[in-house]
Amino acid sequence: MTVFHFFNCAILTFGPHAVYYSATPLSEYDTLGTSVKAAVVYLATALVKLICLATFLKVSESDSFDPYQEFLKALIGFIDVAGLYFALTQLTHRNISQNHKFQAVGLGWAFADSVLHRLAPLWVGARGLEFTWDYILQGLEANANLVLSISLAALGSLMWLRKNKPKTLIPIIYLCAVIVATMPSTTSYLRRGLGWHLPKVVGFELFTSLVMAFISWQLFAACQRPSLMLAAIH
Amino acid sequence: MAMTPRKTRNREMLFDSVIALVFILVACVDLCDGATVVDVYRLIQYDMSGVPFGSRLASLNHHAASLHFSPHADLSRTVLLIPLRELNMSFVQEYIAASKPLGGLILLLPQMFSVENKGGVGSNHDDGSKELLKNVLDEVEQILIHTNLPDASFLQYPVYFAFEDENIDTVLLDIKKNDATGQPATATTGGYKFVVSATEPKKVGSPPITNIQGWLAGLKTDGDSHQLPTIAIVASYDTFGAAPALSVGSDSNGSGIVALLEVARLFSLLYSNPKTRGQYNLLFGLTSGGPYNYNGTRKWLQSFDQRLRESIDYAICLDSIGSWENELWIHVSKPPENAFIKQIMEDFSSVAEELGFQVNLKHKKINISNPRVAWEHEQFSRLRVTAATLSELSTPPELLERTGGLVDGRQFVNEAAIVRSVKLIAESLAKHIYGHQGKNVQIFADNSNLAVNPSYVRSWLDVLSRTPRVAPFLSKDDPFVTALKKELEDHTDEVNLQREVLDGMFTFYDSTTAKLNIYQVASVTFDLLLLLVLGSYLIVLFSFLVITTRGLDDLISLFRRPPSRKVKTA
Numbered sequence: 001m002t003v004f005h006f007f008n009c010a011i012l013t014f015g016p017h018a019v020y021y022s023a024t025p026l027s028e029y030d031t032l033g034t035s036v037k038a039a040v041v042y043l044a045t046a047l048v049k050l051i052c053l054a055t056f057l058k059v060s061e062s063d064s065f066d067p068y069q070e071f072l073k074a075l076i077g078f079i080d081v082a083g084l085y086f087a088l089t090q091l092t093h094r095n096i097s098q099n100h101k102f103q104a105v106g107l108g109w110a111f112a113d114s115v116l117h118r119l120a121p122l123w124v125g126a127r128g129l130e131f132t133w134d135y136i137l138q139g140l141e142a143n144a145n146l147v148l149s150i151s152l153a154a155l156g157s158l159m160w161l162r163k164n165k166p167k168t169l170i171p172i173i174y175l176c177a178v179i180v181a182t183m184p185s186t187t188s189y190l191r192r193g194l195g196w197h198l199p200k201v202v203g204f205e206l207f208t209s210l211v212m213a214f215i216s217w218q219l220f221a222a223c224q225r226p227s228l229m230l231a232a233i234h
Numbered sequence: 235m236a237m238t239p240r241k242t243r244n245r246e247m248l249f250d251s252v253i254a255l256v257f258i259l260v261a262c263v264d265l266c267d268g269a270t271v272v273d274v275y276r277l278i279q280y281d282m283s284g285v286p287f288g289s290r291l292a293s294l295n296h297h298a299a300s301l302h303f304s305p306h307a308d309l310s311r312t313v314l315l316i317p318l319r320e321l322n323m324s325f326v327q328e329y330i331a332a333s334k335p336l337g338g339l340i341l342l343l344p345q346m347f348s349v350e351n352k353g354g355v356g357s358n359h360d361d362g363s364k365e366l367l368k369n370v371l372d373e374v375e376q377i378l379i380h381t382n383l384p385d386a387s388f389l390q391y392p393v394y395f396a397f398e399d400e401n402i403d404t405v406l407l408d409i410k411k412n413d414a415t416g417q418p419a420t421a422t423t424g425g426y427k428f429v430v431s432a433t434e435p436k437k438v439g440s441p442p443i444t445n446i447q448g449w450l451a452g453l454k455t456d457g458d459s460h461q462l463p464t465i466a467i468v469a470s471y472d473t474f475g476a477a478p479a480l481s482v483g484s485d486s487n488g489s490g491i492v493a494l495l496e497v498a499r500l501f502s503l504l505y506s507n508p509k510t511r512g513q514y515n516l517l518f519g520l521t522s523g524g525p526y527n528y529n530g531t532r533k534w535l536q537s538f539d540q541r542l543r544e545s546i547d548y549a550i551c552l553d554s555i556g557s558w559e560n561e562l563w564i565h566v567s568k569p570p571e572n573a574f575i576k577q578i579m580e581d582f583s584s585v586a587e588e589l590g591f592q593v594n595l596k597h598k599k600i601n602i603s604n605p606r607v608a609w610e611h612e613q614f615s616r617l618r619v620t621a622a623t624l625s626e627l628s629t630p631p632e633l634l635e636r637t638g639g640l641v642d643g644r645q646f647v648n649e650a651a652i653v654r655s656v657k658l659i660a661e662s663l664a665k666h667i668y669g670h671q672g673k674n675v676q677i678f679a680d681n682s683n684l685a686v687n688p689s690y691v692r693s694w695l696d697v698l699s700r701t702p703r704v705a706p707f708l709s710k711d712d713p714f715v716t717a718l719k720k721e722l723e724d725h726t727d728e729v730n731l732q733r734e735v736l737d738g739m740f741t742f743y744d745s746t747t748a749k750l751n752i753y754q755v756a757s758v759t760f761d762l763l764l765l766l767v768l769g770s771y772l773i774v775l776f777s778f779l780v781i782t783t784r785g786l787d788d789l790i791s792l793f794r795r796p797p798s799r800k801v802k803t804a
Contacts (some may be wrong), residue, residue, distance in 0.1 A: 005759045008768060015772050025778035129427055129753035136764070 005135075006126040010157055012139030014119050015110045015147055024103060031096055031104035038087045038108030045083030046116060052076045068091050074185040084109065084156050098161050106153030110146040118142055144202070147209040151216040154178045158223055168224045180212050207209045235260040243730035258565060269776055270401045270752040275477040276392035277378055278704075279435055281741040287381065288476075291392040292745045297336035297425055298404065298752075302353065302413040305635070313338040313428045315343065315406055318371060332379055333473035339393045340428070340750070342406070347371065348397045349641055349700055367793035372653065375476040377635055378739060392430070395477045395640070396750065405752055429751045441523035441706030442737040443472070444715050448498060448726035450505055450516040464515040464542070465663060466549035466621075469494045470524025470531065470610055470720065472705040475639030478746040479702050483638015484647040487524060487607075489556025489655070492691050494518060495721055496656045497663070500684060502725040504664075504677075512667035518726060522705045522716055523636035526740055528609040533734040535617050548574055549621035550663075551610035554636060555655040556647040556672045556695075558626035561593040562655070565623040565630070567600045567615035574620040581662040581671070582624075588674070606633060624659065626651075644699035649692055656686045692720075706742040 021027055021035070056072055081083075087105045096104070118138055126135040157178040158165060187205060190196045224226075248745045270525045277289040296313045301320055303309060315327075318341060327335055344367060352774040377391065396402060405426055410426050469490035475481030482488070498518050504510045523530030535543070555562065562584060568574050581596050586593040600612045607613055608630030614621030627636065636642075657678055664670070664677045701714050708715060712734065723729045 002755075004758070004765075005756065008761060008764045011765075011768050011772070015768070019772050020779060023776045024783045122318045129429065129751075129755055131754050131756035179402060 002127050002129055005131070009122055009126045009135040009139050010052050012136060013114055013122060014111070014143040017107060017144050020103075020107055020146065020150075021230070024052035026100055026104055026107070029096055029100055034096065034104035034189065035089070035108030035111065037091050038105040039112035041091070042112035043086040043108050045079055045114070046112075048083075050078055070185060070188060072198050073188070074182055078181060078182055081152075081177075085160060087162065088153065088156050089160050098157055100158035101161075102153040103150060106115060106150035107146070109153065110142075113145060113149065114142045118222065134198065137198050140202050141205060143203040143215065144209040147213045148180055148183055148205075151209070151212045152177065154216045154220050155180065158220060162223055169219060169222060173229070174220065176215055181218075195227065217225055239728075272396050272399075272402055272750040272752065274396045274430065274748050274750040275479045275748055276432075276435075276748060277395070278474075278478050278746075279477055281742040283739045287543050288379065289393040290390065291338075291429065292435050292748065294394075294428055294430040294432075294750075295393050296428060297426050297755075298409050299408045302410060303449050307653070307746075308335075308413055309337060310335040310540065311337045313340060315340045315342065315402075315409060315428075317342040317395065317406065317646040318344060318367060318374075320604070321370065323373075326374060326377060326394065330374075331381060334743075336391045336437060338391050338428070341374075341393070341395050342398050342402065343371070343395055343640070345398055346645060347480075347640060349480060349643075349702070362761060365688075368641045368646065372639075375639050375641065376635065377501075378476045379639075380573070385420050388646070394750065395480065402752075405649070413797065425755065425757075427432040427753045427755045430748045431751075432745050432748050435745045438651045438706045438742040438744055438788045439491070441740070442708070442710055443533070443705050443734050443743055444528040444708070445522055445530050446471075446520040446715065446719050446722060447534070447730045447732065448518040448722040449728040449730075450501060450518070450726045452505075452513050452515045453480070453508060453514065455724075455762065461545070462513055462515050463547040464517050464545045465547050465662075466519060466614075467494055467497055467519040467523060467552070467659070467664070468519040468531065468549055468610060469552040470528060471703060472522045472524055472530075472708070473638030473642075473703045474525035474634055475637065475642070476702070478704040478707050480640055481638050481643075481704050482699050483640075483642045483701050484644045484695065484699040485556040485642050486554040486636050486638045487552070488638070488642075488695060489554060489647060489652050490552035491520060491658060491698060491718075492652055492657045492694045493552050493555060494520065495694055495725070496686060496691055497660050498722060498725040499690065500656075500657050500660050500678060500686070501663070503684060514666075514667045514716040515545070516663075516726075517546070517721060520722070521610070522708075523734075523736055524610065525634055526705075526736060527605060527633070527650065528613045528733065531610055531613040532607075532616075533737075534732055535613060535619070543619060546614075546619050547666075549614050549619060550578075551609065551614075551621060551623040551628070551657065552659070553610060554653075555624060555626055556652050557592050558648075558651050561626075561628075562586070562591065562593050562658070563596050563624060563625050563628050564593055565596050565598060565609050565611065566621075567598060567609075567612055568620065570595055570597055572620070575622070577666070578620075578662075580623055581665045585661040585665065587652060587662075588676075593658070596628065601695040608632075638703070644696065645697065647699075649688060649695065652695065653686050653688055654693050656691070660686070704738065704746075706740075707744070707746060762764050 021032075026035075053073070053076055054075065057069060084105070087101065087109070092221060118141075122135055125132075155173055158173050182204070187201055190204060191198075191201050217227070244366060249489075276292060279286075279288040279290060281287065294313060296311050298315050299307075299309070299312045301314065301316050303312070303314070321341070329336055329339070346364065346367075400428055409426055423621040429716075454462070470487055471491050473483035473486070475483070500517075501516055505512070505516075519531075519534060520658075521530040521534055523527065523533075566572075566578075566581060568575050570576070570579070575595075579593075583592045598608070599669070600615055602616065607616075609623040609625075611621035611623040631637075660678050661676070665675075678686060680686075697717075703714060715731075717731055719731060780792065
């Protein structure tokens, strides 16, 4: 019965990644290699991040929200963006379109994140006899994270790979990228600064991720068809 | 085409590594702990002459229910959590005495019986309900200890005791709410699961009993001190009860131990000065094995050499002298006309009269052929040593009755009663030793430096009321035995330990305490429902993604030609 629960939570946590891969054209163009490479880059980035965190951050005795520490954490969080930049621009991929590239990178990124951060707690906790909602919420969080990762990758590809994008959209793209990149700090603030409970935080994450995904999608579409977008603006 | 085998090999390698990772995790991680962990105390398990008694099982893993179960429910896979306040005797008759099948039983005792709870401070119950609970618990304890039926002579399910506290009260409330809906908690409805992971109880090999003996030598006039007459003061110190880890026995026989130590202290003061040292040797004995027909006392007496045994004038055994009002009993085996008995009785009743209460004599002949030894002095009498037992009980207790079980807690013992008993014993002994018979002399008067020290009595009583002392579970060098020995060493000249093994007919089993893990579990129905929801979520997600990225036609064609990829690779 408890293994059953673990199975359920694992489906919720890792299922969407697989579904995304098989439902979108990613599977048709066989972009698994790209995703795996992105995952490896994620692992390296996570290692660098850990070293930075261990070097620059004090161990907080209390669970309170310390703005200075959180600012440092947010700065260190931008290492993620650097890693994503590396994954998007420096990795040599087989000939895949930009369209698929950012999706594959975002997917690999999010999957590696889920495996690294959620698999072990899930295995330890969800198999126990005690029932809590935590692991289901954690699975939902993984979903939000997938959407956010792909959005960030999309924005990144717009920033770094697309040369001829409408000038008016550039500030919006950068703004969105900053918002998405600082999401971990935002949720940390909500949880500890404002004392929100996990269900509320996860709900917020899901909502924001969907909004950001929609905006990113619109931006991406606008950049692909600049004339149409401009027409729409006028 | 050339790509395909490499691709599959890659996939296989990935798959293998994932499996390897999973196995590593399986090896590393153990099951997690429960949300609530409660200390529980197992019902005693013992054999008497090969006949099993008590609960035979220790491990528990069942759903919980309260007393409000439906009458026809099958409870063989359910743990009942029952507070003592709600226990009714019909249930006890049905499930304990008649041993109906049950998954397990956890009896919740009020905090006032807890070992940590000193003197019932903060108890908000009036004395009436306290007494009532005490009587109920006493009755249940006796039933649990003695359950013996021809077909099922023991309980086929684990029985534990626990104490009421906030955590377990909330759990109980939830369980009751669940039971009120009419459905017993099972695998399909969720609720609480109680888990005690314990190994199979093992026999305690050769249960040890340790007798402690202190010797206070009298004043030698000429020759060997062993030629002086000896008076023995004896108390048995171990206990027996339904839950060995909770058998502290404040009255039986904590009060006796305290009185003995205080008498030893008083006489050590007298004997430290040669002017006041009496011409009697004093022998203090703290014996073990009391609940088992005073087995330790018998071994102790048998170890005496003939000269010592013959030098004993008389022995006073102390048993349960901590909760009486105005009447004590002296139990003897020799007829009251016996000169020694007359002497003892005279000493005691005259002192009692001065102190304002009554001491009665009760004569009970011993029957050598009967293995039951109801009073400690009967072991002396069997070896033809004059002896008497001072006790608040007027009738001899049955086997394993009044041996310091669950109800025998600190708050039911009256310190003042012990102090008065000590005064009685010390004064009467002094009368005998210094030959003040017939004179009105108070040696241990209040406010003198020989007065009984109530704080000494209280502190020892507190220590004893926190220390479970079931002999088979006291290790060889138990700190408690060492402490008693040390205390007696302070008051006497010479202290000896006698280590023996408890005789024959009793066998004990270990694992007296355990940790109860309480898990709130979800039902299988919930998990099935969750699986359904998740499945449909993934399907919807899949359809949504296919439609947005490839179009609706692709989705439809996917269902029309499922092996589309195979077609492509071919």
